[in-house]
Amino acid sequence: MQRAEMIGFGILGAAAALAGAAALTRAGNGTRQPRDAPRLRSPRNAAVPAHLLAARKLNHSSALLALSVLADSGMEHYRGSFENRAMYTPLVVSLLSLAAGVHGGQDNKPSAHRGRDAIYLMAAATGITGSGFHLYNVMKRPGGFGWQNLFYAAPLGAPIAMLLSGALGAAAERLRDEPAREPRLWGMPAGRALALLASVGLVGTIGEVALLHVRGAFHNPAMYAPVTIPPVAAALLAHAACAPSRPDRWFTRLWLRCTAVLGFAGVGFHMFGVARNMGGWRNWSQNIFSGPPLPAPPGFTALALAGLAALGLREGETDD
Numbered sequence: 001m002q003r004a005e006m007i008g009f010g011i012l013g014a015a016a017a018l019a020g021a022a023a024l025t026r027a028g029n030g031t032r033q034p035r036d037a038p039r040l041r042s043p044r045n046a047a048v049p050a051h052l053l054a055a056r057k058l059n060h061s062s063a064l065l066a067l068s069v070l071a072d073s074g075m076e077h078y079r080g081s082f083e084n085r086a087m088y089t090p091l092v093v094s095l096l097s098l099a100a101g102v103h104g105g106q107d108n109k110p111s112a113h114r115g116r117d118a119i120y121l122m123a124a125a126t127g128i129t130g131s132g133f134h135l136y137n138v139m140k141r142p143g144g145f146g147w148q149n150l151f152y153a154a155p156l157g158a159p160i161a162m163l164l165s166g167a168l169g170a171a172a173e174r175l176r177d178e179p180a181r182e183p184r185l186w187g188m189p190a191g192r193a194l195a196l197l198a199s200v201g202l203v204g205t206i207g208e209v210a211l212l213h214v215r216g217a218f219h220n221p222a223m224y225a226p227v228t229i230p231p232v233a234a235a236l237l238a239h240a241a242c243a244p245s246r247p248d249r250w251f252t253r254l255w256l257r258c259t260a261v262l263g264f265a266g267v268g269f270h271m272f273g274v275a276r277n278m279g280g281w282r283n284w285s286q287n288i289f290s291g292p293p294l295p296a297p298p299g300f301t302a303l304a305l306a307g308l309a310a311l312g313l314r315e316g317e318t319d320d
Helices: 003-028 050-079 085-104 114-139 147-152 158-176 190-215 221-227 229-242 250-275 280-290 298-314
Strands: none
Touching (some): 050 114, 085 158, 114 158, 147 190, 221 229
């Protein structure tokens, strides 16, 4: 590869990271919910209760995951020639989940939208069903549940992104039905519940990324970043959920933002990985299938944004 081409992709990755950091900085302003004030202080959202703003952020996270699933499953199932007609299902459902997330991200109504809620539940069910199909694809191959098949058969972690998209969206709709002061989800304070959900989602995503990066033998040192930075974010979120609430977890917030930026930067690195294949982007129609998956890294961004929404609620909660 030409040196100029390598520099170009490096600049692209850096620009994506900076753009993501700027967006996160703007999005993070005014998300914290003080203990004595259930409403936000920023001028734009002065009349919006904090739990509704958190719900909107969860809708955005769900939409980003749905977009990732739509692009990834579209590419991979096209490569599989849609051998099974069920392979069209995640495309349709992820498109619906994407539309629901975009719509919900603009909705300040303090009640769940039943249409969106139904779509999110369908997305979660699709993710669970897809996991069963992918597990069957692994097990039917010679050698069954072994490293070779885990590396090259249908990825077990891919449908989990669809499940997480549905789960985050459904949580957003449940959150809208809660009172502005001390909202609760699944029998616990909403911030705690959402922090646990985002933490578990990060752990699952890390497992899938680790598997694929082991397959790639970590040939680029940057491949260690998504298996070192997000685990710390997951641990910090779990600690925020289980430990007594504090009004300002600035380090957790900073680390979540770094994790979100990692998702933006990862797209640039994966584009560089595609360009390293024979023919580079001139042979894009083949290399996007043989190179690292372009839609995968934004999953970290989506879950980090969900974690930031959870943290904003958790910092204002009083423990039971």
